[in-house]
Amino acid sequence: xxxxxxxxxxxxxxxxxxxxxxxxxxxxxxxxxxxxxxxxxxxxxxxxxxxxxxxxxxxxxxxxxxxxxxxxxxxxxx
Numbered sequence: 001x002x003x004x005x006x007x008x009x010x011x012x013x014x015x016x017x018x019x020x021x022x023x024x025x026x027x028x029x030x031x032x033x034x035x036x037x038x039x040x041x042x043x044x045x046x047x048x049x050x051x052x053x054x055x056x057x058x059x060x061x062x063x064x065x066x067x068x069x070x071x072x073x074x075x076x077x078x
Contacts, residue, residue: 010049
């Protein structure tokens with residue numbers, strides 16, 4: 001049996017951040033989650049791109065981590 005992990009890219013829309021230091025807070029909080037490989041916050045468009053293993057870090061986990069950092073997020077349709 002091979003134990004390969006599948007990585008998914010999830011795009012979230014975040015609200016409530018207004019400065020570059022907010023970006024760092026979100027990236028740090030989400031990046032701590034087990035199963036998250038990469039986090040990229042696009043300040044101008046309020047997009048958060050996360051490469052993660054959905055079996056270890058669900059979309060709800062990602063949204064929860066952003067909420068813990070003090071911001072609101074939801075899965076983006078695009």
